[in-house]
Amino acid sequence: MSGALDGTSALVTGGGSGIGLACARRLAADGAAVTICGRTEERLAKAAAEIGARYVVADVVDEERVEAAVRYAAEPAPLRAVVHSAGGSTSIGPLRVLDTDAWRATLELNATGTMLVLKHSARLMARPAGDGGAFVAISSIAASNTHRWFGAYGVSKAAVDHLVALGADELGHAGVRVNGIRPGLVRTELVAGVADGGPILDDYLECMPLGRAGEPDDIAEAARFLAGPESSWITGQVVNVDGGHHLRRGPDYRSLFEPMFGEL
Numbered sequence: 649m650s651g652a653l654d655g656t657s658a659l660v661t662g663g664g665s666g667i668g669l670a671c672a673r674r675l676a677a678d679g680a681a682v683t684i685c686g687r688t689e690e691r692l693a694k695a696a697a698e699i700g701a702r703y704v705v706a707d708v709v710d711e712e713r714v715e716a717a718v719r720y721a722a723e724p725a726p727l728r729a730v731v732h733s734a735g736g737s738t739s740i741g742p743l744r745v746l747d748t749d750a751w752r753a754t755l756e757l758n759a760t761g762t763m764l765v766l767k768h769s770a771r772l773m774a775r776p777a778g779d780g781g782a783f784v785a786i787s788s789i790a791a792s793n794t795h796r797w798f799g800a801y802g803v804s805k806a807a808v809d810h811l812v813a814l815g816a817d818e819l820g821h822a823g824v825r826v827n828g829i830r831p832g833l834v835r836t837e838l839v840a841g842v843a844d845g846g847p848i849l850d851d852y853l854e855c856m857p858l859g860r861a862g863e864p865d866d867i868a869e870a871a872r873f874l875a876g877p878e879s880s881w882i883t884g885q886v887v888n889v890d891g892g893h894h895l896r897r898g899p900d901y902r903s904l905f906e907p908m909f910g911e912l
Contacts, residue, residue, distance in 0.1 A: 654679035662734030666836035670864030708761035739799030758804035780823025816884030832890025857892035
């Protein structure tokens with residue numbers, strides 16, 4: 649539906665690379681005036697030039713920066729779509745030895761960061777002040793299927809999933825739809841060592857009925873659908889885009905983590 653997003657603005661957090669960049673490119677292709685945000689200006693500037701977007705530097709755990717980024721994104725046209733892709737983790741290892749500071753930082757980034765972006769974007773999109781809109785949170789299969797030794801990551805993404813449900817319930821009357829996507833293993837620079845081959849990739853593929861790793865564009869297509877008019881009667885959903893991995897079990901990272909932490 650080329651041009652379906654003409655006359656609207658969109659914000660994509662974590663838009664400088666990987667899934668976020670693919671989502672931004674897809675929204676721009678259908679006519680949205682896209683703003684990407686992230687923490688690294690050099691990366692953002694390169695990505696923005698590549699896809700014809702604007703950019704703003706913002707850390708999603710800094711509320712003042714988040715509010716400013718949302719308002720900047722709404723300058724060219726009414727803000728109608730937000731894809732929140734920023735996230736990550738510094739928390740790994742067996743529960744009995746987890747670093748508490750890393751646990752807290754991961755919860756702050758994934759759970760609180762999502763809340764802040766939803767909070768401030770909903771203020772602009774919600775009727776009667778705004779025209780309504782769609783918020784799409786990028787979660788993870790780790791939210792639903794346990795990923796042993798992933799520390800706070802799966803826990804924080806489960807919080808994202810619940811926030812999707814809460815936001816959808818609270819904001820529906822104001823014309824704001826809130827949905828999420830749980831990617832499986834997607835080929836980005838963050839998982840290059842895993843996705844390039846070896847026992848962990850083999851285990852992932854064994855757990856996927858469709859038998860291949862995902863690409864950023866696989867997630868971007870789902871995000872575009874959830875952000876656009878085609879999904880106008882869908883809210884409160886978290887969609888697995890994972891090759892069917894959620895039907896089986898979480899991956900086995902023993903070969904990576906045992907050299908780091910000893911016998912698991």
